[in-house]
Amino acid sequence: xxxxLSTIFSYEFMRNALLASMWISLACGIVGTLVVxxxxxxxxxxxxxxxxxxxxxxxxxxxxPMLGALLFSTVSALVMGxxxxxxxxxxxxxxxxxxxxxxxxxxxxxxxxxxxxxNLMSYLFGSILAVSSNDLKLMALIAFxxxxxxxxxxxxxxxxxxxxxxxxxxxxxxxxxxxxxLVLIGLTVVVSMRMVGLILVIALLSxxxxxxxxxxxxxxxxxxxxxxxxxxxxxxxxxxxxxxNIQTGPVIILLASTAYLISLLVRQLLTAKxx
Numbered sequence: 198x199x200x201x202l203s204t205i206f207s208y209e210f211m212r213n214a215l216l217a218s219m220w221i222s223l224a225c226g227i228v229g230t231l232v233v234x235x236x237x238x239x240x241x242x243x244x245x246x247x248x249x250x251x252x253x254x255x256x257x258x259x260x261x262p263m264l265g266a267l268l269f270s271t272v273s274a275l276v277m278g279x280x281x282x283x284x285x286x287x288x289x290x291x292x293x294x295x296x297x298x299x300x301x302x303x304x305x306x307x308x309x310x311x312x313x314x315x316n317l318m319s320y321l322f323g324s325i326l327a328v329s330s331n332d333l334k335l336m337a338l339i340a341f342x343x344x345x346x347x348x349x350x351x352x353x354x355x356x357x358x359x360x361x362x363x364x365x366x367x368x369x370x371x372x373x374x375x376x377x378x379l380v381l382i383g384l385t386v387v388v389s390m391r392m393v394g395l396i397l398v399i400a401l402l403s404x405x406x407x408x409x410x411x412x413x414x415x416x417x418x419x420x421x422x423x424x425x426x427x428x429x430x431x432x433x434x435x436x437x438x439x440x441x442n443i444q445t446g447p448v449i450i451l452l453a454s455t456a457y458l459i460s461l462l463v464r465q466l467l468t469a470k471x472x
Contacts, residue, residue, distance in 0.1 A: 205436060205439055205440075210326050210327075210328075211326070211435065211439065213328050213330075213333060214325045214326050214328055214435055214445075215432060215435060216333060217325060217328045217332065217333055217336055217391065217392065218325065218392060218428065218431035218432060218434075218435060219428055219431075220333070220336035220337050220339075220340040220388070221336060221340075221388055221389050221391075221392050221401075221427075221431065222405075222424055222427035222428040222431055223340045223343070223344065223424050223428075224336075224339055224340045224343045224384075224385045224388060224389070225385060225389055225401050225402050225405065225423070225424075225427050226405060226406070226420055226421070226422075226423035226424030226425075226426075226427050226428075227343050227344065227347050227420050227423070227424065228343055228378075228381050228382055228385040228402065229385075229401070229402040229403055229405060229406040229423055229427075230406040230409070230416060230419045230420045230423050231354060231358065231378055231381075231382075232382060232402050232403055232406070233403055233406040233407055233410060233419075234358040234359070234406075234410075234416065234419075235357070235358050235378070237281075237379075237382075238399060238402075238403050239292060240277055240278070240281055240292055240379070241382050241386070241399055241402060241403075242292075242296065242399045243273065243277050243292035243293070243295055243296040244270055244273050244274045244277060244379065244382055244383050244386055245270070245386045245390075245395050245398050245399055246296045246297075246299050246300050246395060247269055247270065247273035247277075247295050247296060247298070247299030247300075248266040248267075248269050248270040248273070248299060248383070248386055248387060248390070248395060249266070249269075249299050249300050249302075249303035249304075249320065249321070249395055250265075250269045250298065250299035250300070250301075250302035250303045250306075251264075251265030251266040251267070251268050251269025251270065251299075251303070252265055252266050252269075252303050252307075252320045253265075253302060253303030253304065253305065253306030253307045253310075254269070254302065254303070254306050255268075256306065256307060256310055257306040257307070257309060257310045262320060263332070263335065263387060266320070266386075266387045266390070267383075267384065267387050269299060270383030270384070270386055270387055271380055271383050271384070273295055273299065273383065274376075274379040274380050274382060274383040275376060275379070275380065276291075276295065277291060277292050277295060277379070278375060278376045278379040279376070280292075282372060282375060282376075319391075319394070320390055320394065320395060321394045321395055321396055322393075322394040322396060322397075322444065322446060322447075323390065323391065323392055323393040323394035323397065323444065323445060323446030324391065324394075325391055325392045325393075325435070325445050325446070326445065328391055332388075332391055335388060336388045336391075339384045339385065339387075339388050340388075342381070342384065343381050343384070343385060346377065346381060347420070350374060350377070351417075353370070353374045354374060354378065354416075355416050357371050357374055357375060358416060359416075382402075385402065386398050386402075389401055389402070392431065392445070392446060392449070393445075393446035393447075393449055393450060394446050397446050397447065397450050400450045400453065400454070401427065401449065401450065401453070404450070404453040404454060404456075404457050405422075405423040405424075405426040405427040405430065405453060406419055406420075406423040407457055408422075408423075408426055408453070408456050408457050408460045409422035409423045409426060411460040411461065411463075411464050412460070412464075426453075426456065427453075430449050430452045430453045430456070431449055433449075433452055434446075434448040434449030434452055437452075
């Protein structure tokens, strides 16, 4: 088994994919915990799908699609976040509209661009095995930005995640922290789409923290366990996809989903045993 694993990771593209998955797991473990605790999975989904508009526009203009996705995800995060803060009811409609606009704009610009476009499907469904050195640098940078932000703003993030009203009374800059958190979600979405694609990226953001939350209550502990779980799912997904020639992203999500279902079963058994 060990010899087989060493053979698999003897290929440079597999080593790059493994390193990329670790950076992505770090960012998703941290940001995903904030997504789950603040109950903004749907909002994160809107940000993720709006980013595809940036992919299409950047490709049409002959620029790096990752840069376009970064721009669109950041802008959409600020717009949706502001609307969500003002009116949670009306924001649901806006999120759905921007979700649809982003996908539609991306598809239209891609259709208008002449030439071979099959590689753009990787932004929808993921292509971790094709990660470049520039992608690795961007993933590492965003992972460090996420980590630094959480370290510097941990108390504020903890406060708004568990008791927003109390945070407002204590003069915590709730709106600023909230919008900054959404921008981080947008950045994490962009780097994660190389792993699982925009369609499945919300699953990678939400499932590992959801599993961790079944067993832990402390936010720091949830973040750490989410990172570990995400790294395990990604590494196993890489190995399984290599051996079976199945796309990596869906394999990772199926592993994570299975772990979540098992964790719910374990919690029910533990609860029944206590009673």
